[in-house]
Amino acid sequence: MLICRTRLVPEARWELVAPRLPPFAARPQGGGSAPCDERAVFTAVVYVLTTGCAWRQLPPTFGTFPATAHRRFTIWTAVGL
Incomplete structure (x- = not known):
């Protein structure tokens, strides 16, 4: 997965994006x-945005559930990332 991670999101890009991500907030309930x-x-x-893959078909090699990726995408889009 590391090869895929560094190819899709090189270190320089991650350094630009990481500070802009909103902090994780636990659910109040x-x-x-x-x-x-x-x-x-x-x-x-x-990966989903560049390949056109459906969220539900996200390969498990990314180490995250499709619902989690979609939920974070929605949150990040709402804050203007």
Whole structure:
């Protein structure tokens, strides 16, 4: 996965994006899962957007669930990223 991660999101690009990502916020009602690797999620989002892959067909090699990637994409889009 590291090869795919660095190819889709090179270190220089990640350094530009990482500070702009909103911090993880736990759900107020509790439950859910622990925060995941933001770079893995961002890479999965880049993959979906550049390939036209459906969110539900996101390969498991990205290390994140399709629903998580889509939810973060929605949040990041709402804040203007």
